Amino acid sequence: xxxxxxxxxxxxxxxxxxxxxxxxxxxxxxxxxxxxxxxxxxxxxxxxxxxxxxxxxxxxxxxxxxxxxxxxxxxxxxxxxxxxxxxxxxxxxxxxxxxxxxxxxxxxxxxxxxxxxxxxxxx
Amino acid sequence: xxxxxxxxxxxxxxxxxxxxxxxxxxxxxxxxxxxxxxxxxxxxxxxxxxxxxxxxxxxxxxxxxxxxxxxxxxxxxxxxxxxxxxxxxxxxxxxxxxxxxxxxxxxxxx
Numbered sequence: 464x465x466x467x468x469x470x471x472x473x474x475x476x477x478x479x480x481x482x483x484x485x486x487x488x489x490x491x492x493x494x495x496x497x498x499x500x501x502x503x504x505x506x507x508x509x510x511x512x513x514x515x516x517x518x519x520x521x522x523x524x525x526x527x528x529x530x531x532x533x534x535x536x537x538x539x540x541x542x543x544x545x546x547x548x549x550x551x552x553x554x555x556x557x558x559x560x561x562x563x564x565x566x567x568x569x570x571x572x573x574x575x576x577x578x579x580x581x582x583x584x585x586x
Numbered sequence: 587x588x589x590x591x592x593x594x595x596x597x598x599x600x601x602x603x604x605x606x607x608x609x610x611x612x613x614x615x616x617x618x619x620x621x622x623x624x625x626x627x628x629x630x631x632x633x634x635x636x637x638x639x640x641x642x643x644x645x646x647x648x649x650x651x652x653x654x655x656x657x658x659x660x661x662x663x664x665x666x667x668x669x670x671x672x673x674x675x676x677x678x679x680x681x682x683x684x685x686x687x688x689x690x691x692x693x694x695x696x
């Protein structure tokens with residue numbers, strides 16, 4: 464059974480940093496592109512970042528570019544999101560999602576999602 | 587402001603057929619496939635339709651998707667109370683080099 468379990472969320476002050484983790488199990492982690500998607504309270508889904516299976520390709524939403532860093536450790540079946548210079552507008556539930564398809568191809572979608580971890584940026 | 591445009595709400599009665607639209611542009615829906623996600627209250631999103639019109643295993647055939655040009659639609663037939671959820675369309679965007687979502691449509695079964 465595919466499982467994605469996020470952790471690392473919490474309350475942080477504006478300008479602070481946080482590192483999210485996503486532990487994957489039930490599939491060959493190193494064969495899949497992985498992603499972070501967030502959802503602000505009461506709002507819609509927003510794609511944050513994607514990383515290819517071998518970390519060769521990485522993409523970020525403009526809203527987090529230069530502040531967030533996605534990475535993965537295939538030996539540990541884990542995905543990470545280092546978040547720096549956090550702002551109030553980064554407050555959201557952050558979901559880890561497995562992708563099917565090749566990055567920047569015509570068909571790319573998220574077939575499994577974690578339960579999410581809440582990040583609150585407030586003084 | 588979301589890149590893909592969806593109605594904010596939709597409603598129907600049990601047994602009815604409802605459709606949810608999703609409008610984009612040549613850099614996203616016009617050149618890439620559309621996917622739909624269902625988010626039940628208080629839960630994580632779930633893949634509902636992929637590659638415009640394909641259903642993952644376990645998704646009832648009451649759910650169907652279609653795409654034409656730079657627009658797509660999700661249809662739900664035989665509406666049930668458990669279909670009350672938020673529905674999101676999404677696609678890869680060649681200009682932004684990322685996935686874009688619609689703002690979401692809240693479906694109410696009255």
